Amino acid sequence: MPEIFQKGTLYLCPTPIGNLEDITYRTVRCLREADLIAAEDTRHTKQLLLAYDIDTPLTSYHEHNKAEKGPQLIEKLKDGLMIALVSDAGMPAICDPGSDMVRLALEADIPIVPLPGANxxxxxxxxxxxxxxxxxxxxxxxxxxxxxxxxxxxxxxxxxxxxxxxxxxxxxxxxxxxxxxxxxxxxxxxxxxxxxxxxxxxxxxxxxxxxxxxxxxx
Known part of the structure; x- marks a missing residue:
């Protein structure tokens, strides 16, 4: 039975590190069903979304706007949105500001679900x-x-x-x-x-x- 993705949850979605085929079915479905995708570089992530016919809205979340954007995303999660967090390539929260987003979510008692994938x-x-x-x-x-x-x-x-x-x-x-x-x-x-x-x-x-x-x- 297909997984039911939960509202008000932060999903950590790994993306390909080069070859676009290196993405799991579960990640593709999570990106499709999310209410919002928070991406380190929206221009880069758009290419991936186009390849898999994903039209979920994108918002930027990166090193230079995390102090302002992080709390905004937490409020959206509290309002019941399902958010998928991605980095430019590979695992979010590894050598990127996703780790700060995870800490904010934990402090706010937001459920966090990590998906396995490329690293x-x-x-x-x-x-x-x-x-x-x-x-x-x-x-x-x-x-x-x-x-x-x-x-x-x-x-x-x-x-x-x-x-x-x-x-x-x-x-x-x-x-x-x-x-x-x-x-x-x-x-x-x-x-x-x-x-x-x-x-x-x-x-x-x-x-x-x-x-x-x-x-x-x-």
Whole structure:
């Protein structure tokens, strides 16, 4: 029997990290039946909704408007609306302001239902060849070297796999800092996950830096 989605409930809906087919039937139905979809980037989410013929109203909820928009969404939930929260890609509340929305909902005794789905960190991990029995998710490092180095120092003694997210334009710099702080340990660089040009670069941190420099030089 099909699930009955509940009014006055916040649903956390994961979206594809690249390939649009990586979405569950349950998530598609939840997005269709919601009264409102709160999206980190409405322009990005519109493309997904068009692909699945979903015409649910969209509203923006992101880092720059969360202080104002979060309480507004809570009031709508209290009024009985069913709201689906999505990020640009992957799991909402992982490295995005969705975590703040979850805290507001908990404080207001709003029911929260998480739906399973795509996640970049775990997708990369299972194909990396690294240890999957013990791992920790570090996420995005701070934007400046001054603040990145202490974070790297804090995790260098961890014996399991470390999972980082990083922007392409900073990757060479960050790999150099990792080499300096963590030592020339084995690493895997994953990019374009689930997309046509998905790629894994495997080797030591120094080898990855050299491979990237060679790629840029071509």
């Amino acid at each position: 970049a960190g775990l997708t990369g991990l299972i194909a990396s060849g690294m240890d999957t029995t013990r791992f920790t998710f570090v996420g995005f490092l701070p934007k400046t070297q001054k603040h990145r180095l202490p974070v790297l120092e804090s995790v260098k003694a961890y014996e399991g796999t470390l999972i980082f997210y990083e922007a392409p334009h900073r990757i060479q710099q960050v790999l150099g800092e990792m080499l300096e702080v963590l030592g020339d340990r084995r690493a895997v660089l994953c990019r374009e996950l689930t997309k046509r040009y998905e790629q894994y670069l495997r080797g030591s941190l120094s080898q990855l830096r050299a491979d990237l420099a060679e790629h840029v030089a071509k």
